[in-house]
Amino acid sequence: xxxxxxxxxxxxxxxxAADTIQRRNPTDRDVQxxxxxxxxxxxxxxxxxxxxxAIMPAVYPxxxxxxxxxxxxxxxxxxxxxxxxxxxxxxxxxxxxxTCPNCRAGLEQFCPNxxxxxxSPDRHKTAAVTYGGYSExxxxxxxxxxxxxxxxxxxxxxxxxCAGITTYSPMRHWGVTEGKKVGVVGLGGLGHMGVKFAHxxxxxxxxxxxxxxxxxxxxxxxxxxxxxSRNADEMQKHAGSFDFILDCVAAEHDINAYINLxxxxxNITLVGAPDKPLPVSAFGLIMGRRSLSGSPIGxxxxxxxxxxxxGEHNITSDVEVIPxxxxxxxxxxxxxxxxxxxxxxxxxxxxxx
Amino acid sequence: xxxxxxxxxxxxxxxxAADTIQRRNPTDRDVQxxxxxxxxxxxxxxxxxxxxxAIMPAVYPxxxxxxxxxxxxxxxxxxxxxxxxxxxxxxxxxxxxxTCPNCRAGLEQFCPNxxxxxxSPDRHKTAAVTYGGYSExxxxxxxxxxxxxxxxxxxxxxxxxCAGITTYSPMRHWGVTEGKKVGVVGLGGLGHMGVKFAHxxxxxxxxxxxxxxxxxxxxxxxxxxxxxSRNADEMQKHAGSFDFILDCVAAEHDINAYINLxxxxxNITLVGAPDKPLPVSAFGLIMGRRSLSGSPIGxxxxxxxxxxxxGEHNITSDVEVIPxxxxxxxxxxxxxxxxxxxxxxxxxxxxxx
Numbered sequence: 001x002x003x004x005x006x007x008x009x010x011x012x013x014x015x016x017a018a019d020t021i022q023r024r025n026p027t028d029r030d031v032q033x034x035x036x037x038x039x040x041x042x043x044x045x046x047x048x049x050x051x052x053x054a055i056m057p058a059v060y061p062x063x064x065x066x067x068x069x070x071x072x073x074x075x076x077x078x079x080x081x082x083x084x085x086x087x088x089x090x091x092x093x094x095x096x097x098x099t100c101p102n103c104r105a106g107l108e109q110f111c112p113n114x115x116x117x118x119x120s121p122d123r124h125k126t127a128a129v130t131y132g133g134y135s136e137x138x139x140x141x142x143x144x145x146x147x148x149x150x151x152x153x154x155x156x157x158x159x160x161x162c163a164g165i166t167t168y169s170p171m172r173h174w175g176v177t178e179g180k181k182v183g184v185v186g187l188g189g190l191g192h193m194g195v196k197f198a199h200x201x202x203x204x205x206x207x208x209x210x211x212x213x214x215x216x217x218x219x220x221x222x223x224x225x226x227x228x229s230r231n232a233d234e235m236q237k238h239a240g241s242f243d244f245i246l247d248c249v250a251a252e253h254d255i256n257a258y259i260n261l262x263x264x265x266x267n268i269t270l271v272g273a274p275d276k277p278l279p280v281s282a283f284g285l286i287m288g289r290r291s292l293s294g295s296p297i298g299x300x301x302x303x304x305x306x307x308x309x310x311g312e313h314n315i316t317s318d319v320e321v322i323p324x325x326x327x328x329x330x331x332x333x334x335x336x337x338x339x340x341x342x343x344x345x346x347x348x349x350x351x352x353x
Numbered sequence: 354x355x356x357x358x359x360x361x362x363x364x365x366x367x368x369x370a371a372d373t374i375q376r377r378n379p380t381d382r383d384v385q386x387x388x389x390x391x392x393x394x395x396x397x398x399x400x401x402x403x404x405x406x407a408i409m410p411a412v413y414p415x416x417x418x419x420x421x422x423x424x425x426x427x428x429x430x431x432x433x434x435x436x437x438x439x440x441x442x443x444x445x446x447x448x449x450x451x452t453c454p455n456c457r458a459g460l461e462q463f464c465p466n467x468x469x470x471x472x473s474p475d476r477h478k479t480a481a482v483t484y485g486g487y488s489e490x491x492x493x494x495x496x497x498x499x500x501x502x503x504x505x506x507x508x509x510x511x512x513x514x515c516a517g518i519t520t521y522s523p524m525r526h527w528g529v530t531e532g533k534k535v536g537v538v539g540l541g542g543l544g545h546m547g548v549k550f551a552h553x554x555x556x557x558x559x560x561x562x563x564x565x566x567x568x569x570x571x572x573x574x575x576x577x578x579x580x581x582s583r584n585a586d587e588m589q590k591h592a593g594s595f596d597f598i599l600d601c602v603a604a605e606h607d608i609n610a611y612i613n614l615x616x617x618x619x620n621i622t623l624v625g626a627p628d629k630p631l632p633v634s635a636f637g638l639i640m641g642r643r644s645l646s647g648s649p650i651g652x653x654x655x656x657x658x659x660x661x662x663x664g665e666h667n668i669t670s671d672v673e674v675i676p677x678x679x680x681x682x683x684x685x686x687x688x689x690x691x692x693x694x695x696x697x698x699x700x701x702x703x704x705x706x
Binding site: 173256264279289 | 408454455460463523526608609617620623624625626627629630631632633634635636637638639640641642643644645646647648649
């Protein structure tokens with residue numbers, strides 16, 4: 001084991017602060033990574049404040065961060081896919097059981113025994129739970145490490161590891177292609193990636209927003225149209241016309257208004273998770289054989305596919321780079337949606353701690 | 354035009370009573386049918402009492418009935434698929450626009466200009482709206498008439514035209530086949546057909562019911578297992594295991610309890626339509642990439658496919674045959690769920706009116 005600098009929360013009510021954690025020395029299968037940037041996901045805030053206690057109680061100290069990019073500093077003797085100096089990424093998963101039906105189907109994001117990048121019991125017993133990317137380094141099984149295409153800016157590529165795959169995966173799953181009409185609800189960290197992907201897939205892309213002042217930005221990101229969702233007339237014009245809608249809103253909102261915009265067999269997928277149940281009218285689903293679904297991240301293979309796609313289409317996240325010392329302020333701003341569109345922590349800032 | 358005996362409601366608060374209506378003389382494309390039996394669907398009650406006013410305001414007099422079986426008495430000169438004496442059926446649709454994308458896809462159940470068997474504006478101007486199957490005869494375009502296999506009992510085949518296709522279609526659409534695990538929620542007119550089809554498709558069929566005393570009947574109908582849905586422990590044993598669930602419950606119920614029983618990529622389809630929105634938890638959908646959808650009836654082609662399947666597997670509805678004079682009593686009993694599992698009106702009873 002070795003010591004690594006990190007930022008951690010000591011309790012649900014503590015701000016994040018400088019800390020020193022243990023990392024394991026690389027095993028034969030491990031890749032040791034110097035973390036250069038780590039994106040800031042809303043999940044980081046939820047987990048560090050124990051807001052998901054019922055589903056996943058937080059263990060402290062907690063080191064968040066699952067949008068990790070960096071450079072390989074060392075590899076185990078059995079590692080074949082990576083070498084020192086490679087530009088790599090790590091997302092929400094660092095291990096799974098490899099034996100369940102989901103793992104065998106290559107869909108380890110659904111493995112019941114998956115090991116999350118932070119907050120899961122640590123199988124290597126380096127600590128009680130896994131520690132995430134708000135740290136100077138991390139050691140990960142090569143099967144859960146991704147290659148980052150050479151042309152992508154690393155600070156802006158970091159959010160691809162969660163926000164990117166979370167929006168890419170359901171669009172692929174539900175068949176978003178050229179000629180389809182696709183809606184993206186909510187223009188935040190997830191939504192702005194959804195717009196970039198839908199546009200890159202060749203879909204006619206419509207952004208729904210409650211903020212008319214986001215219109216120019218939506219068009220810049222690749223939207224063909226912008227609809228202010230509070231305007232019932234504007235919404236009605238699109239009734240029954242969407243093949244797919246990606247719903248990125250984690251706050252309460254009227255899902256039926258969007259279900260009614262779907263065409264026959266259209267699908268709306270939730271990637272934001274509102275705390276309270278959404279009231280869903282059965283008629284809207286029955287009348288067009290429409291469906292409402294949800295989607296988490298993607299598999300490791302699909303995450304690599306997404307990164308390669310981003311390389312080919314030069315897609316990254318719009319980020320505001322911050323030093324780790326501003327993380328608590330960034331959390332406060334994230335709650336106010338005061339970020340365009342994702343914070344990315346420059347981990348070089350940790351050296352001064 | 355000619356006169357035909359029928360039972361109609363004169364207003365939302367009137368009981369159904371004997372009446373005389375106009376039917377058109379068959380055009381070149383029409384099939385004239387002597388109605389022998391008509392199933393009683395909950396929609397008949399909703400419509401005749403104007404309970405769907407917001408979606409489809411009732412026009413009076415109203416003649417319900419869209420589970421029609423009978424015998425061909427006359428055909429137009431251009432009719433090629435039917436001849437006098439044929440055993441035929443008519444379901445919920447008697448026409449569509451034939452030009453919209455849904456019609457061109459062979460899915461006229463989604464045509465925005467579809468003509469329902471009762472209550473739709475009558476294109477032939479015989480009356481203000483179309484009149485349904487609580488009548489001694491009906492005249493229908495041959496494109497919307499179905500063949501009834503020779504081995505099926507007509508009184509028990511009538512409900513196939515709505516309850517049958519409504520449960521068959523979503524199971525086919527969502528891929529219910531041998532080896533799948535399928536749930537049916539609610540053992541009523543729709544649910545008991547769902548059980549028969551799931552069993553005939555070779556699926557492992559589980560019935561969910563709030564009434565433990567329905568267990569024996571569920572097993573008789575083809576269920577492999579019966580789960581009392583109020584028993585949380587029993588429900589928990591099935592967590593994450595269903596490929597498909599058909600939800601036939603029109604009353605309020607906890608849909609999330611069923612979503613949590615779905616496996617990865619599992620689907621639950623609503624065919625009952627509760628009045629009030631169902632609260633849906635996003636997490637249940639996100640965690641297994643599960644989906645919630647709805648389904649109306651099926652296309653004409655699929656309805657014929659379903660009837661042929663019923664012929665091959667000797668599937669009909671469990672019916673209680675009543676004379677038309679008992680229709681108001683049957684409505685009262687239907688509300689109390691006091692029917693196993695569908696009323697079928699013997700239209701010979703209309704001759705005495």
